[in-house]
Amino acid sequence: MTSRHGSRPTMNDVAAAAGVGLKTVSRVVNGESGVSPAMAARVNAAIAELGFRRNDSARLLRTGRTASIALLLEDIADPFSSALTRAVEDVAAAEGCLVFTGSSGEHPLRERELALAFCARRVDGLVVVPAGDDHSYLLPETASGTPVVFLDRPATGIAADAILSDNAGGARAGVSHLIRHGHRRIGFVGDLPQIHTSAERLRGYREAMAAAGLPVDERWIACGPTDRARVGEALTRLTTGPEPVTALFTANNRITVAALHQLPRPGERPALLGFDDLELADLLTPALTVVAQDPAALGTAAARTLFERLAGDRTPPRRIVIPTRLIARGSAESPPPARR
């Protein structure tokens, strides 16, 4: 087994051993087409014999770039996050750039550790779905020329680009839809109130109610963690008692899934409208009405912004807001019970 530390053979050594030109070796090494199978086999035999391995590090060091970016997510296993990731990956691939990913698990300290670890590995830029509420720790990085683009939620304590969904507008459209179908007592089940998206969606809820001249009973608002137990308790509180809500706005995909599992059967439960689309939402009975985000558009806009910064764009930080879309499918369109 060849040592990782010995004197390394070069592409010229491989070309000489295989009796071919340097360009042919380069094509094989870089997985390019235009080399016959027989020729490729000769080159690969020489590569294996000499233990040659391509090394981009030296070339990249000369350019001052590592041709890598990092994407910091809440949880890559969440469908919203993984759709973002694919979009970022596709833009990066077109730029010849590799992508580190990492999940903060919504922990500010883990976000910071990961972000600084990526920077210490000299990524060219960062896309961050922030968990924390103080990003001034990134000031030395941005001052040194590493652009950071915030995705899904804006930064705090640092001037940076932010690519966001129209959270307030989407929630407003959803709640207005429930109001149009006759609902007056509408429950809001949201994420932790300090999370930007959660606060914005709650703002949209309040604005829609106010625009319709409807009072909001603060007991209709239940914000907290998205685990099933907490959501279940909130649902029980909102849907029972002398004046239950007649409709529910569940403010993200985790909460909607938890609600779908815990609400009574359709016909015995309030009208339901979720923020975020779900893969089988259209196959439920009734099909689920949602305010859909566009994670692919979010990821694409974030990655494009990052590469524009890397290409030298020094204009002031921008905020790009990606529209949401109301998809009416049946779960939110039943009127409230006549006698309540």
Place this chain on the structure above:
Amino acid sequence: MTSRHGSRPTMNDVAAAAGVGLKTVSRVVNGESGVSPAMAARVNAAIAELGFRRNDSARLLRTGRTASIALLLEDIADPFSSALTRAVEDVAAAEGCLVFTGSSGEHPLRERELALAFCARRVDGLVVVPAGDDHSYLLPETASGTPVVFLDRPATGIAADAILSDNAGGARAGVSHLIRHGHRRIGFVGDLPQIHTSAERLRGYREAMAAAGLPVDERWIACGPTDRARVGEALTRLTTGPEPVTALFTANNRITVAALHQLPRPGERPALLGFDDLELADLLTPALTVVAQDPAALGTAAARTLFERLAGDRTPPRRIVIPTRLIARGSAESPPPARR
């Protein structure tokens, strides 16, 4: 703005400027606890003033490691892939290692380009969900000491660790379940037949039929791309005509979703059993019976194997098979129509 190329300030410079010890600077720089907010602010001010940035590259070069691994997937936006990724990420994080991810889109050339690009960036190891059927291009990498673990599908042309689901056993269990509920004419809708998982699941189907003494009409088997149009055509062919199948085994998550969207309403369609669980499968009417894989266990086993190799394990390549689980929920348990 500080240049990326100028003479870089060190942690000692920061400690001197802030009037604190080197250990305190190190704690702040690495996001560790145990520093008071006031002290951290002083250190951060010195960091910002001097433009200090931590750099792991030099330390890592000395160790011969980059403390990074790469995970090559079919499509990170697929829920199966993103669950794998989170598991690999968690193991890597515990090892102080960062993770590159990349999607091959099931293209062998893209797999090769990405794998070689990760190796050229000197990742310490690779976890690969292979798209291609010749991985001898990785021989120079493994010979140079970069371990490669194959996940979901085994390698070809190279001796390497493989972490696989029990695809044949899972399919056998699923098809046997349909047979137990009285089905004799069972359709198999699978992915491209050259894909290992597809071939293995088809083998499980044939074994279950043979074990029950049932003949297989080759017209019941429809393998091909997983897009809706192809799946829709296959379903039409299998479920119409003088002798339609009375049950369907859909052999992966993409195919099951396509089938759910295109089959007639429950009651007018065959019994349905899918390979791979889906997030809302239990909320459909009827709820979907599946053979569930365990992507978290697959990702964890792959990452652990990789780190064992990195720690010096030189035992022969291993094959780890992760069990699947039959979850009966209703869609597969109706008997065939009496008169067919």
